[in-house]
Amino acid sequence: SAVISQKPSRDICQRGTSLTIQCQVDSQVTMMFWYRQQPGQSLTLIATANQGSEATYESGFVIDKFPISRPNLTFSTLTVSNMSPEDSSIYLCSVEFGLAGGYNEQFFGPGTRLTVL
Amino acid sequence: GIQVEQSPPDLILQEGANSTLRCNFSDSVNNLQWFHQNPWGQLINLFYIPSGTKQNGRLSATTVATERYSLLYISSSQTTDSGVYFCAVSNFGNEKLTFGTGTRLTIIP
Numbered sequence: 001s002a003v004i005s006q007k008p009s010r011d012i013c014q015r016g017t018s019l020t021i022q023c024q025v026d027s028q029v030t031m032m033f034w035y036r037q038q039p040g041q042s043l044t045l046i047a048t049a050n051q052g053s054e055a056t057y058e059s060g061f062v063i064d065k066f067p068i069s070r071p072n073l074t075f076s077t078l079t080v081s082n083m084s085p086e087d088s089s090i091y092l093c094s095v096e097f098g099l100a101g102g103y104n105e106q107f108f109g110p111g112t113r114l115t116v117l
Numbered sequence: 118g119i120q121v122e123q124s125p126p127d128l129i130l131q132e133g134a135n136s137t138l139r140c141n142f143s144d145s146v147n148n149l150q151w152f153h154q155n156p157w158g159q160l161i162n163l164f165y166i167p168s169g170t171k172q173n174g175r176l177s178a179t180t181v182a183t184e185r186y187s188l189l190y191i192s193s194s195q196t197t198d199s200g201v202y203f204c205a206v207s208n209f210g211n212e213k214l215t216f217g218t219g220t221r222l223t224i225i226p
Contacts, residue, residue: 031212037158042203043216058213090158096212099165103148106205106214108160 002027004109006093012115013083020079021112023093028073030096033106034066037090046091049076083116090114119144121206121217129223130194138189138220140204148207149180150214151189155200163189163202194224 003026013019023032034046047055047068055068069077080087092111096104120143130136140149151163164171164178166187171178175195180187191198201221205214 033213042219043205045213045215048213092160094214103165103167104212105148105150105162105165107162108152111158111160113158 002029002095002097002107004093004095004107006109006112008112009110010113010115012117015084015116017083018079018081019083019114020077021091021093023076023078023109025074025095030073032070032076033094033096034068034076034078035092035094035108037092037111039088043092046078080114083114085116088114088116119146119206119208119215121204121215123202123204123217123220125220126218127221127223129225132194132196132224132226134194134224136191136194136222138191138202138222140187140189140206140217142185142187142204142206142217144185144208146182146185146206147209148205148212148214149187150205151178151187152203152205153198153200154203154219160203191222194222196224196226198222199224 005024007022032049035043037043046061047057049055049070051070067079090111094106094108122141124139149167153161166178166180168182175192177190201219205216
C-alpha cells in the first residue's frame, strides 16, 4: 500500500466560489481516481486521472465543473467549481496498486469534507 | 453497468455479538474489496477478495464468484467496529470500482 494525503481535510465555502483539493501519494502510481460521497450515500466515481492524458469523466460529471490535473505520478488535484450547496460532500482520491497475479487493489485518501453555504 | 447491493442496510448489535454482512453483484468481477468507513469518513481496507475465503483476526470474508455474492463476518463485535461497511467491485478489463449501498453497523456497549 502507500501513504495518501489530501488537503484540505475540510472546508466551508460560499456558493459561487471554487475549491481545489490536492491528493499526494508517497510512491508513483499510474492510475488515480476521484470519488464523491454525498451525505448518507455511497461513493460515486467522478473521474479517472492518468498522468499525461486528459481525465476520463463518468456520466453526470463534466470537466467544466470538476477540472482535474495530474502533473506527475504522485500528485493530482480536483477543483470543484462554481459551488452550490448540492456540492456539499466528502471528496476522496484513491490509487491503485498491483498485486501478484495481475490484480489491482485500491487504497483511499482520508477525504476532504466540503460544506457549501 | 454492474449493480452492487448490500444487506442489511442497518444493523444494531450488542457488544460481543456476531454479524454477517452480504454483498450481491450483478456480473462477473475480477476485483472485490471490503471497506470499513469509520465515523471520521476514512475508508479502511479490510479485504481484497475476488474469490475464496480470507481471515484477519475477528473478521473474515468469503466470496462465491460463481453465485455473485460475498459475505463479511464480524465476530465478538466491539464498539470500534461501528461505522459503514462497503463492498466494491470491478469487472474484467475495467479498473473502476463500483460501490455497494453500504451497511451501517452500530455496536452498543
